[in-house]
Amino acid sequence: MDRNRENDDGKGNGGPGRDETEEERADRKWVDLVQELRVAQTGVQILFGFLLTVAFQPRFEQLSQTDQTIYSVTVMLGAATTGVLVGPVAFHRMLTGRRLKTETVAWASRLTMVGLVLLLCTMACALLLILRVVLDDTIALWLVAAMVVWFVVCWFVLPAWTRATRRGID
Template identity: 70%
Template sequence: MDERTTSGDGRPARIGEDRTGGDPRRNEPNERERDQRDEGDQRRDERNENDLERADRRWNELLQELRVAQTGVQILFGFLLAVVFQPRFAELGELDQAIYVTTVVLGAATVGALVGPVSFHRLVSGRRIKPEMVAWASRLTIVGLVLLYCTMASTFLLILRVVLHDALALWLVVLMALWFALWWFVIPLWARSRTSD
Protein backbone atom coordinates (compact mmCIF):
# COMPACT_ATOMS: atom_id res chain seq x y z
CA MET A 1 0.00 0.00 0.00
CA ASP A 2 1.44 3.35 -1.05
CA GLU A 3 1.65 5.95 1.71
CA ARG A 4 1.72 9.58 0.69
CA THR A 5 4.09 11.84 2.56
CA THR A 6 4.67 15.54 2.38
CA SER A 7 7.95 17.42 2.17
CA GLY A 8 8.97 20.42 4.26
CA ASP A 9 7.12 22.89 1.99
CA GLY A 10 3.77 21.04 2.14
CA ARG A 11 3.84 19.50 -1.34
CA PRO A 12 3.77 15.69 -1.84
CA ALA A 13 7.19 14.20 -1.31
CA ARG A 14 8.82 12.43 -4.21
CA ILE A 15 10.34 9.01 -3.80
CA GLY A 16 13.77 9.33 -2.19
CA GLU A 17 13.24 12.94 -1.09
CA ASP A 18 14.07 13.89 2.49
CA ARG A 19 11.00 15.18 4.37
CA THR A 20 13.15 17.84 6.11
CA GLY A 21 13.81 19.63 2.84
CA GLY A 22 17.04 18.12 1.51
CA ASP A 23 17.38 15.90 -1.52
CA PRO A 24 19.79 12.99 -0.91
CA ARG A 25 20.26 12.51 -4.67
CA ARG A 26 21.62 16.07 -4.91
CA ASN A 27 23.67 15.89 -1.67
CA GLU A 28 21.92 19.01 -0.45
CA PRO A 29 22.07 19.59 3.34
CA ASN A 30 18.78 19.77 5.16
CA GLU A 31 17.83 22.58 7.52
CA ARG A 32 19.31 20.92 10.62
CA GLU A 33 22.64 20.28 8.90
CA ARG A 34 22.79 23.88 7.70
CA ASP A 35 22.17 25.16 11.24
CA GLN A 36 24.90 22.93 12.64
CA ARG A 37 27.32 24.07 9.95
CA ASP A 38 26.53 27.74 10.62
CA GLU A 39 26.98 27.22 14.35
CA GLY A 40 30.37 25.59 13.78
CA ASP A 41 31.46 28.45 11.54
CA GLN A 42 30.43 31.02 14.14
CA ARG A 43 32.60 29.33 16.77
CA ARG A 44 35.67 29.73 14.57
CA ASP A 45 37.60 32.98 14.92
CA GLU A 46 39.96 34.82 12.58
CA ARG A 47 42.56 32.03 13.02
CA ASN A 48 40.00 29.52 11.71
CA GLU A 49 40.15 27.48 14.92
CA ASN A 50 37.43 26.10 17.16
CA ASP A 51 37.30 26.23 20.96
CA LEU A 52 39.49 23.16 21.52
CA GLU A 53 42.08 24.24 18.96
CA ARG A 54 42.22 27.67 20.60
CA ALA A 55 42.67 26.06 24.02
CA ASP A 56 45.54 23.92 22.69
CA ARG A 57 47.26 26.97 21.22
CA ARG A 58 46.82 29.05 24.36
CA TRP A 59 48.11 26.20 26.52
CA ASN A 60 51.26 25.85 24.39
CA GLU A 61 51.85 29.60 24.55
CA LEU A 62 51.36 29.54 28.32
CA LEU A 63 53.88 26.72 28.70
CA GLN A 64 56.51 28.81 26.90
CA GLU A 65 55.82 31.74 29.21
CA LEU A 66 56.01 29.53 32.29
CA ARG A 67 59.39 28.13 31.22
CA VAL A 68 60.83 31.66 31.13
CA ALA A 69 59.33 32.65 34.48
CA GLN A 70 60.16 29.39 36.25
CA THR A 71 63.84 29.58 35.26
CA GLY A 72 64.19 33.00 36.88
CA VAL A 73 62.26 31.92 39.96
CA GLN A 74 64.39 28.82 40.47
CA ILE A 75 67.63 30.83 40.33
CA LEU A 76 66.28 33.50 42.66
CA PHE A 77 64.83 31.03 45.16
CA GLY A 78 68.05 29.00 45.18
CA PHE A 79 69.98 32.18 46.00
CA LEU A 80 67.59 33.02 48.83
CA LEU A 81 67.89 29.57 50.38
CA ALA A 82 71.70 29.75 50.25
CA VAL A 83 71.88 33.14 51.98
CA VAL A 84 70.91 31.79 55.40
CA PHE A 85 73.94 29.48 55.42
CA GLN A 86 76.43 32.30 54.81
CA PRO A 87 78.54 33.40 57.83
CA ARG A 88 77.50 37.03 57.44
CA PHE A 89 73.81 36.19 57.84
CA ALA A 90 74.25 36.10 61.62
CA GLU A 91 75.38 39.74 61.51
CA LEU A 92 72.08 40.96 60.05
CA GLY A 93 69.86 43.03 62.27
CA GLU A 94 66.33 42.06 63.21
CA LEU A 95 64.80 44.20 60.46
CA ASP A 96 67.02 42.69 57.77
CA GLN A 97 66.27 39.18 59.01
CA ALA A 98 62.56 39.98 58.90
CA ILE A 99 62.95 41.22 55.31
CA TYR A 100 64.79 37.99 54.48
CA VAL A 101 62.05 35.79 55.95
CA THR A 102 59.40 37.78 54.07
CA THR A 103 61.38 37.41 50.85
CA VAL A 104 61.72 33.64 51.27
CA VAL A 105 58.00 33.27 51.94
CA LEU A 106 57.19 35.34 48.85
CA GLY A 107 59.63 33.26 46.81
CA ALA A 108 58.02 30.01 47.96
CA ALA A 109 54.56 31.37 47.15
CA THR A 110 55.81 32.37 43.70
CA VAL A 111 57.09 28.85 43.03
CA GLY A 112 53.73 27.42 44.11
CA ALA A 113 51.75 29.72 41.82
CA LEU A 114 53.96 29.23 38.75
CA VAL A 115 54.16 25.45 39.13
CA GLY A 116 50.41 25.30 39.83
CA PRO A 117 49.36 25.23 36.15
CA VAL A 118 51.45 22.10 35.58
CA SER A 119 49.81 20.32 38.51
CA PHE A 120 46.40 21.58 37.42
CA HIS A 121 46.91 20.16 33.94
CA ARG A 122 48.04 16.78 35.23
CA LEU A 123 45.13 16.37 37.68
CA VAL A 124 42.37 17.31 35.22
CA SER A 125 43.92 15.85 32.08
CA GLY A 126 41.42 13.75 30.12
CA ARG A 127 38.37 15.39 31.74
CA ARG A 128 37.55 17.36 28.59
CA ILE A 129 37.69 20.73 30.34
CA LYS A 130 40.77 22.12 28.62
CA PRO A 131 39.34 25.60 27.89
CA GLU A 132 38.45 25.99 31.58
CA MET A 133 41.84 24.59 32.61
CA VAL A 134 43.66 27.11 30.41
CA ALA A 135 41.65 29.95 31.97
CA TRP A 136 42.56 28.84 35.50
CA ALA A 137 46.20 28.28 34.55
CA SER A 138 46.32 31.79 33.11
CA ARG A 139 44.99 33.23 36.37
CA LEU A 140 47.57 31.27 38.37
CA THR A 141 50.32 32.59 36.12
CA ILE A 142 49.22 36.19 36.69
CA VAL A 143 49.20 35.59 40.46
CA GLY A 144 52.68 34.07 40.14
CA LEU A 145 53.95 37.12 38.24
CA VAL A 146 52.60 39.48 40.90
CA LEU A 147 54.26 37.40 43.63
CA LEU A 148 57.50 37.32 41.62
CA TYR A 149 57.36 41.11 41.37
CA CYS A 150 57.03 41.37 45.16
CA THR A 151 59.84 38.84 45.64
CA MET A 152 62.16 40.80 43.36
CA ALA A 153 61.44 44.06 45.18
CA SER A 154 62.00 42.45 48.57
CA THR A 155 65.25 40.84 47.39
CA PHE A 156 66.53 44.16 46.08
CA LEU A 157 65.68 45.79 49.38
CA LEU A 158 67.55 43.16 51.39
CA ILE A 159 70.68 43.23 49.22
CA LEU A 160 70.89 47.02 48.93
CA ARG A 161 70.34 47.51 52.67
CA VAL A 162 73.26 45.20 53.40
CA VAL A 163 75.50 46.85 50.80
CA LEU A 164 74.64 50.55 51.16
CA HIS A 165 73.52 50.95 54.80
CA ASP A 166 71.65 54.19 54.05
CA ALA A 167 68.41 55.65 52.68
CA LEU A 168 69.71 55.39 49.11
CA ALA A 169 68.86 51.68 49.18
CA LEU A 170 65.14 52.41 49.57
CA TRP A 171 65.12 54.92 46.72
CA LEU A 172 66.91 52.49 44.41
CA VAL A 173 64.40 49.77 45.30
CA VAL A 174 61.48 52.11 44.54
CA LEU A 175 63.08 53.03 41.20
CA MET A 176 63.59 49.40 40.20
CA ALA A 177 60.09 48.46 41.38
CA LEU A 178 58.60 51.17 39.18
CA TRP A 179 60.72 49.99 36.25
CA PHE A 180 59.51 46.41 36.64
CA ALA A 181 55.91 47.52 37.09
CA LEU A 182 56.10 49.60 33.92
CA TRP A 183 57.16 46.71 31.69
CA TRP A 184 55.40 43.86 33.45
CA PHE A 185 51.99 45.44 34.05
CA VAL A 186 51.45 49.04 32.93
CA ILE A 187 52.43 48.78 29.26
CA PRO A 188 50.74 45.38 28.67
CA LEU A 189 47.52 46.61 30.29
CA TRP A 190 47.68 49.83 28.30
CA ALA A 191 48.14 47.86 25.06
CA ARG A 192 45.28 45.56 26.06
CA SER A 193 42.95 48.51 26.69
CA ARG A 194 43.77 50.01 23.28
CA THR A 195 43.08 46.69 21.58
CA SER A 196 39.75 46.23 23.36
CA ASP A 197 38.65 49.70 22.29
Protein backbone atom coordinates in the same frame (compact mmCIF):
# COMPACT_ATOMS: atom_id res chain seq x y z
CA MET B 1 33.06 21.46 11.04
CA ASP B 2 31.72 24.17 13.34
CA ARG B 3 34.43 26.80 13.76
CA ASN B 4 34.31 30.02 15.73
CA ARG B 5 35.88 33.16 14.31
CA GLU B 6 37.66 34.84 17.21
CA ASN B 7 40.34 37.40 17.84
CA ASP B 8 43.31 36.53 20.00
CA ASP B 9 41.74 38.57 22.79
CA GLY B 10 38.85 36.09 23.05
CA LYS B 11 36.17 38.65 22.15
CA GLY B 12 34.80 36.77 19.15
CA ASN B 13 33.83 40.00 17.41
CA GLY B 14 34.36 38.63 13.88
CA GLY B 15 37.33 40.87 13.11
CA PRO B 16 40.68 39.64 11.91
CA GLY B 17 41.72 36.65 13.93
CA ARG B 18 42.02 32.89 13.87
CA ASP B 19 39.59 30.39 12.50
CA GLU B 20 39.72 27.66 15.15
CA THR B 21 37.45 25.57 17.31
CA GLU B 22 37.19 26.16 21.02
CA GLU B 23 39.39 23.10 21.64
CA GLU B 24 42.01 24.28 19.15
CA ARG B 25 42.03 27.71 20.76
CA ALA B 26 42.44 26.17 24.22
CA ASP B 27 45.30 24.00 22.98
CA ARG B 28 47.05 27.01 21.40
CA LYS B 29 46.60 29.13 24.51
CA TRP B 30 47.90 26.28 26.68
CA VAL B 31 51.07 25.93 24.57
CA ASP B 32 51.62 29.71 24.73
CA LEU B 33 51.10 29.73 28.50
CA VAL B 34 53.50 26.83 29.05
CA GLN B 35 56.21 28.70 27.12
CA GLU B 36 55.64 31.80 29.25
CA LEU B 37 55.73 29.76 32.44
CA ARG B 38 59.07 28.21 31.47
CA VAL B 39 60.68 31.64 31.48
CA ALA B 40 59.11 32.71 34.77
CA GLN B 41 59.73 29.38 36.52
CA THR B 42 63.41 29.33 35.60
CA GLY B 43 63.97 32.81 36.97
CA VAL B 44 62.06 32.08 40.16
CA GLN B 45 63.88 28.80 40.75
CA ILE B 46 67.29 30.45 40.35
CA LEU B 47 66.32 33.30 42.69
CA PHE B 48 64.78 30.94 45.23
CA GLY B 49 67.83 28.66 45.15
CA PHE B 50 70.08 31.64 45.79
CA LEU B 51 67.90 32.81 48.66
CA LEU B 52 68.04 29.41 50.32
CA THR B 53 71.84 29.60 50.53
CA VAL B 54 71.98 33.05 52.16
CA ALA B 55 71.08 31.87 55.66
CA PHE B 56 74.03 29.48 55.63
CA GLN B 57 76.62 32.17 54.89
CA PRO B 58 78.88 33.24 57.79
CA ARG B 59 77.89 36.89 57.40
CA PHE B 60 74.17 36.13 57.83
CA GLU B 61 74.46 36.27 61.64
CA GLN B 62 75.79 39.83 61.31
CA LEU B 63 72.64 41.06 59.60
CA SER B 64 70.35 43.26 61.65
CA GLN B 65 67.06 41.85 62.90
CA THR B 66 65.30 43.97 60.26
CA ASP B 67 67.41 42.46 57.48
CA GLN B 68 66.84 38.94 58.80
CA THR B 69 63.10 39.65 58.81
CA ILE B 70 63.28 40.96 55.25
CA TYR B 71 65.17 37.80 54.33
CA SER B 72 62.51 35.57 55.94
CA VAL B 73 59.71 37.41 54.14
CA THR B 74 61.64 37.16 50.86
CA VAL B 75 62.12 33.39 51.25
CA MET B 76 58.42 32.91 51.99
CA LEU B 77 57.47 35.04 48.98
CA GLY B 78 59.90 33.04 46.83
CA ALA B 79 58.33 29.78 48.00
CA ALA B 80 54.82 31.13 47.34
CA THR B 81 55.89 32.34 43.90
CA THR B 82 57.38 28.96 43.06
CA GLY B 83 54.22 27.21 44.23
CA VAL B 84 51.83 29.35 42.25
CA LEU B 85 53.94 29.22 39.07
CA VAL B 86 54.15 25.43 39.28
CA GLY B 87 50.41 25.33 40.05
CA PRO B 88 49.32 25.29 36.39
CA VAL B 89 51.31 22.08 35.88
CA ALA B 90 49.49 20.35 38.74
CA PHE B 91 46.18 21.80 37.57
CA HIS B 92 46.73 20.43 34.08
CA ARG B 93 47.91 17.04 35.32
CA MET B 94 44.88 16.57 37.57
CA LEU B 95 42.37 17.63 34.90
CA THR B 96 43.97 16.17 31.78
CA GLY B 97 41.68 13.88 29.83
CA ARG B 98 38.53 15.31 31.41
CA ARG B 99 37.73 17.67 28.50
CA LEU B 100 38.29 20.73 30.68
CA LYS B 101 41.10 22.37 28.68
CA THR B 102 39.32 25.74 28.42
CA GLU B 103 38.83 25.89 32.20
CA THR B 104 42.37 24.65 32.78
CA VAL B 105 43.78 27.41 30.58
CA ALA B 106 41.67 30.04 32.35
CA TRP B 107 42.77 28.93 35.83
CA ALA B 108 46.40 28.50 34.76
CA SER B 109 46.35 32.02 33.36
CA ARG B 110 45.00 33.38 36.65
CA LEU B 111 47.64 31.49 38.62
CA THR B 112 50.31 32.89 36.32
CA MET B 113 49.14 36.46 36.93
CA VAL B 114 49.21 35.85 40.70
CA GLY B 115 52.68 34.40 40.23
CA LEU B 116 53.85 37.53 38.44
CA VAL B 117 52.58 39.72 41.28
CA LEU B 118 54.31 37.47 43.84
CA LEU B 119 57.47 37.52 41.73
CA LEU B 120 57.36 41.30 41.77
CA CYS B 121 57.12 41.23 45.58
CA THR B 122 59.91 38.66 45.84
CA MET B 123 62.20 40.71 43.58
CA ALA B 124 61.46 43.88 45.55
CA CYS B 125 62.26 42.23 48.87
CA ALA B 126 65.41 40.58 47.53
CA LEU B 127 66.59 43.91 46.14
CA LEU B 128 65.78 45.65 49.40
CA LEU B 129 67.77 43.11 51.39
CA ILE B 130 70.80 43.30 49.12
CA LEU B 131 70.76 47.08 48.72
CA ARG B 132 70.34 47.67 52.48
CA VAL B 133 73.55 45.71 53.01
CA VAL B 134 75.57 47.72 50.49
CA LEU B 135 73.93 51.17 50.52
CA ASP B 136 72.30 53.68 52.82
CA ASP B 137 68.76 52.60 53.77
CA THR B 138 67.11 55.64 52.17
CA ILE B 139 68.93 55.18 48.87
CA ALA B 140 68.10 51.46 48.96
CA LEU B 141 64.39 52.23 49.40
CA TRP B 142 64.37 54.71 46.51
CA LEU B 143 66.18 52.29 44.21
CA VAL B 144 63.80 49.46 45.09
CA ALA B 145 60.80 51.75 44.54
CA ALA B 146 62.19 52.71 41.12
CA MET B 147 62.65 49.06 40.20
CA VAL B 148 59.13 48.17 41.35
CA VAL B 149 57.76 50.94 39.13
CA TRP B 150 59.91 49.63 36.27
CA PHE B 151 58.60 46.07 36.71
CA VAL B 152 55.00 47.28 36.97
CA VAL B 153 55.37 49.29 33.77
CA CYS B 154 57.05 46.44 31.84
CA TRP B 155 54.89 43.60 33.14
CA PHE B 156 51.47 45.19 33.58
CA VAL B 157 51.11 48.76 32.27
CA LEU B 158 52.53 48.25 28.77
CA PRO B 159 50.48 45.12 28.08
CA ALA B 160 47.34 46.79 29.47
CA TRP B 161 47.99 49.89 27.40
CA THR B 162 48.58 47.82 24.27
CA ARG B 163 45.38 45.88 24.90
CA ALA B 164 43.38 49.07 25.47
CA THR B 165 44.70 50.82 22.37
CA ARG B 166 44.29 47.67 20.25
CA ARG B 167 40.64 47.43 21.29
CA GLY B 168 39.99 50.75 19.56
CA ILE B 169 41.47 49.48 16.28
CA ASP B 170 39.35 46.35 15.92
